[in-house]
Amino acid sequence: MKKILYLLVRLFAGFILYGLGIVVMVNAQIGLSPWDVFHQGLSIKTGITMGQASIMTGLVIVILDAILGEGVGWGTVLNMIFIGVFLDIIKAMNIVPIADNLFMGIIMMLIGIIISAIATVLYLGAGLGSGPRDGLMLAFNKKTSKPVGVIRTCIELTVLVCGWILGGSVGLGTVISAFGLGYAIQTGFKICKVDSKSIKHRVIMDDIKYIKGLIEDRKNIQPQEQCVTEECRNKN
Template identity: 50%
Template structure:
């Protein structure tokens, strides 16, 4: 039981860090990353918070991935909701500085990308399932037979285009984010000696079964202890 709680804590910490990384890259004011451009643009158009848009988009994407045959994990569901909540909290408290020049902006952007990479280490390592956007990428790859890079690139370009049309900030930071995020993730994983391909993610029903089995084992252990008492 302690193991699943430790994994859950790792997942939650990863989601907090992910939201922090997103806010840092946004406050760099160098141009938003693809999905952030979409979230900000949609938030401006509709008049709701960026975190709320992130939640709505995550839920819709999650539904689409299920319809395409992908299975959701606990991490997928918490990703849909909590990252948006944490983004709104961080933005609401104004604890992350806003860059006022290009040099500071680039430093903040790269820092934010490395925070996201570190968040991915914790989040993926919890093995509770991929995020909704990653699940969509996997579903499209499986359905179309196209390379995963093509599917991911198409999704990102669509998010950028829609975000730009809705008023999301597109700039050099958008290009840097697209090219540097892979490097940041690879470097972070290498330093931490973490191989994401070795992680076997649990689906939601597997997590439930494991949780139930843990409780059953605890019950039998307590029962055995009670029987040993004089």
């Protein structure tokens, strides 16, 4: 029970930090990170919030992750929902300052990248399923054996182009984030001595199989108990 509680705390700490990291980068006002360029573009085109756009995008990516063979865990589903929720909540609270000059904007962008990298290592390390976007990164990492940083950068550059076409804000901060976030995450893995390829997540199908096994074992045991009881009655 304590272990489960620890993992959930770690998971949600990662979600909150990631939501905070996004808001810090948005308020840097020197260009959004690639994924947020896409989320903002989607928000502009549809009229929904950036958090809601993040949730919708996450759902599509979860399906793609499953197709690529990356297991979907409870943490994956929670990630898909709560990062977008925390993003909207933190943004609405207005607790993160807004940069009013280029120097402050660059500092805030770097801080946002560091916060996001720490958040990623936190919730991935919980082993309850990778985030939708991280699952995509890990799936390509396992398929190609290319470094996490390279894969993350390629994915985010692709997303950036799509977001720009949709009308998302692109600037100096976008370039810093596109090339910096992947390597910040890779550095985080190294500092924490975590091998991205060795991460084993407990996926939803594991729990479904476990519950089915318990039910089947219970069905097999019950007839034997009844038989023993009947024999005891006959003997009596």
